[in-house]
Amino acid sequence: MDPIISVRGLGKQYRIGAQRAAYRTLRESIMRTLSGGVRRRSGEGARTFWALRDVTVDVAPGEVVGIIGRNGAGKSTLLKVLSRITEPTEGEVDLYGRVGCLLEVGTGFHGELTGRDNIFLSGAVLGMRREEINRKFDDIVAFAEVAPFLDTPIKHYSSGMTVRLAFSVAAHLDPEILIIDEVLAVGDAPFQQKCLGRMEDAARQGRTILFVSHNMAAVRGLCRRVLLLEAGRIAMDGDVDACINRYLARGTAPGTNQVDVSAVHRRHGYGGLQFQRVTLGAADNRAIVALGRPIDLQMEVRVETAVNDLELSVVVETAEGVRVCECPSSLTLGRIARLEPGAYRLECRIDQNILNPGRYVLTVIAGCGRRVLDEVPDALAFEIAWTRDGAPDSREDLSGLVRVRSTWTAPTPS
Amino acid sequence: MPGVRSHDRCAAYTGALELHIRIRPTRGWTALDPRTLWSNRELLYFLIWRDLKVRYAQTALGAAWAVLQPLSLMLLFTVLFSRFSRLTSSQAPYPLFAYAALLPWTFFSNATTHGAHSLVGSAHILTKVYFPRVLIPLAAVLSGLVDLLFGLAMLVPLMAFYHWPPGWHLLWLPVAIALTTVVALGAGIWMAAVNVKYRDVRFALPFVIQLWLFASPVFYSTDQLPARWQWVSALNPVAAPIEAFRASLLGLPMNPGLLLTSGAATLVLLAAAAWTFRHVEHSFADIV
Numbered sequence: 001m002d003p004i005i006s007v008r009g010l011g012k013q014y015r016i017g018a019q020r021a022a023y024r025t026l027r028e029s030i031m032r033t034l035s036g037g038v039r040r041r042s043g044e045g046a047r048t049f050w051a052l053r054d055v056t057v058d059v060a061p062g063e064v065v066g067i068i069g070r071n072g073a074g075k076s077t078l079l080k081v082l083s084r085i086t087e088p089t090e091g092e093v094d095l096y097g098r099v100g101c102l103l104e105v106g107t108g109f110h111g112e113l114t115g116r117d118n119i120f121l122s123g124a125v126l127g128m129r130r131e132e133i134n135r136k137f138d139d140i141v142a143f144a145e146v147a148p149f150l151d152t153p154i155k156h157y158s159s160g161m162t163v164r165l166a167f168s169v170a171a172h173l174d175p176e177i178l179i180i181d182e183v184l185a186v187g188d189a190p191f192q193q194k195c196l197g198r199m200e201d202a203a204r205q206g207r208t209i210l211f212v213s214h215n216m217a218a219v220r221g222l223c224r225r226v227l228l229l230e231a232g233r234i235a236m237d238g239d240v241d242a243c244i245n246r247y248l249a250r251g252t253a254p255g256t257n258q259v260d261v262s263a264v265h266r267r268h269g270y271g272g273l274q275f276q277r278v279t280l281g282a283a284d285n286r287a288i289v290a291l292g293r294p295i296d297l298q299m300e301v302r303v304e305t306a307v308n309d310l311e312l313s314v315v316v317e318t319a320e321g322v323r324v325c326e327c328p329s330s331l332t333l334g335r336i337a338r339l340e341p342g343a344y345r346l347e348c349r350i351d352q353n354i355l356n357p358g359r360y361v362l363t364v365i366a367g368c369g370r371r372v373l374d375e376v377p378d379a380l381a382f383e384i385a386w387t388r389d390g391a392p393d394s395r396e397d398l399s400g401l402v403r404v405r406s407t408w409t410a411p412t413p414s
Numbered sequence: 415m416p417g418v419r420s421h422d423r424c425a426a427y428t429g430a431l432e433l434h435i436r437i438r439p440t441r442g443w444t445a446l447d448p449r450t451l452w453s454n455r456e457l458l459y460f461l462i463w464r465d466l467k468v469r470y471a472q473t474a475l476g477a478a479w480a481v482l483q484p485l486s487l488m489l490l491f492t493v494l495f496s497r498f499s500r501l502t503s504s505q506a507p508y509p510l511f512a513y514a515a516l517l518p519w520t521f522f523s524n525a526t527t528h529g530a531h532s533l534v535g536s537a538h539i540l541t542k543v544y545f546p547r548v549l550i551p552l553a554a555v556l557s558g559l560v561d562l563l564f565g566l567a568m569l570v571p572l573m574a575f576y577h578w579p580p581g582w583h584l585l586w587l588p589v590a591i592a593l594t595t596v597v598a599l600g601a602g603i604w605m606a607a608v609n610v611k612y613r614d615v616r617f618a619l620p621f622v623i624q625l626w627l628f629a630s631p632v633f634y635s636t637d638q639l640p641a642r643w644q645w646v647s648a649l650n651p652v653a654a655p656i657e658a659f660r661a662s663l664l665g666l667p668m669n670p671g672l673l674l675t676s677g678a679a680t681l682v683l684l685a686a687a688a689w690t691f692r693h694v695e696h697s698f699a700d701i702v
Binding site: 014083085086088090094101103108117 | 456464538697
């Protein structure tokens, strides 16, 4: 069958630090031109990175494809290119059919306008024709359950009502290709179920859906095919369970407790300092920490240009990408006043390890003030293992991310 | 051929987006493609309608503002210039002379200001959904036409008061309005694009527009200037629309040379706007 979406060699390059708030003032531009802007312009010295590279994929009509990957793997960039919000740097995409994209709930809403006005406005912005909106108007209102408030400006709506109305407009878009980014992260549980149901209906009617989510249960339930993105490239394409398992187990050569991160290219930051190696203190070179035992980390950094007011930080996340905690050096060291160029080694011990058994990932960050010098996401993956010698009084099967101490009193007659 | 096949299958849809879309790095001048604009006319209509509704929501005087602005400037100019300055209007009563020029001027200056802030102010939409970006400044400028109509309506009691009925020249009014709209579109779209890259626009624009008012034949007319400077004044793209408004509303003479020079300046303005906009459009979602 001919593909409905055909992506060939797609790439998107960003200048580092230019992703956000890179608008310039005239003065800055003039100064840069005066001080040899031509040389700068040729790209020399300007650091760039590929948020997306060599992505080639065909999607057949009616396929429901999940796109998963860590933060910064390029999922959102891919969706933005496919929905034409941003232009690719290289490569081509062919889309055969009307595209509806839902990167945010409530696109085009304006607080001063009434619910009725916003249905028309948001519908038009998302690509519906007026006649089409008129036809679906009653359905949209019924789905959103906001009928009594249709003529109230939505600035007086509760956030739940706004979200319901917004999703309802988008859900009635009915394009051949539907691009959805994490919209299920909004609303309360019953409404999320309703949204999922709506998407299942769309899939059953043979629409092609691209669906980005961190919610693996939703991906499993909805998708027949999954694209796993890692560092801007397609790492795996195909079977849902295989991709999800690899995603959950992802990380750097799982099992080793010593990772050379000097050449990792998914890092970002201004530079001047680079992490070289991250080592987890473990008995037998496997990245396993016993439940309740302190987590010992050793980092090697290379300083290229002297830095002042340095602060380092270790962030622990679960394999699914839920942030558990952050351990900044400033809590014990304060600011590190100055580091001259050279190689350094430092250690961090997380004494109070309350993590429940499972897979975790460490991100290491070096910064000064609000400026990130070097950040290596997912620098090291490790496992917290339940062992008998870990904590003698603990049970294996406690639910949740962490274990905290609780004290109970025995029941007394009241 | 896949294009043909998909065309059959989605024949039911004639929506805002084409049936076969090819996405690739682009170059060129496609920002103001008339076909794209036509296929998105409904969205343009909704955006204009939003701009109007939002602009006058929670204002006590509402659309009266559209009339108050040129009217108060008219009074000011009448007090300042009709008595003390030697710049007297050729034949028409000075208040009418000033008001007829203030209508296109107010439209132009408001359109430029609204246009300049339109793209940056809509960043939350533009980073989340695709439609031709030029619709945003287009809507901001065109919504000013409604204000212009209110202003024109005010001219009826004014003309009655000064016993200056309009003549057959009034037939030229649509042309004068179209001319003003084109100039306003050029300036509005251009400033919208520049503002994305250089936020200096926010500070510079109010001040530039004030200066521009005095450089334009609003409280004087072009033929009152020394003859050897008239061509400089004609380089101002707003000059011709203003004189055209006066010619059609009050039946004052229109200098064809002014129309030509000013028209050429307008073309340059439009070209600059299209070029700048195209350049910013590439990277808009990445910069804003």
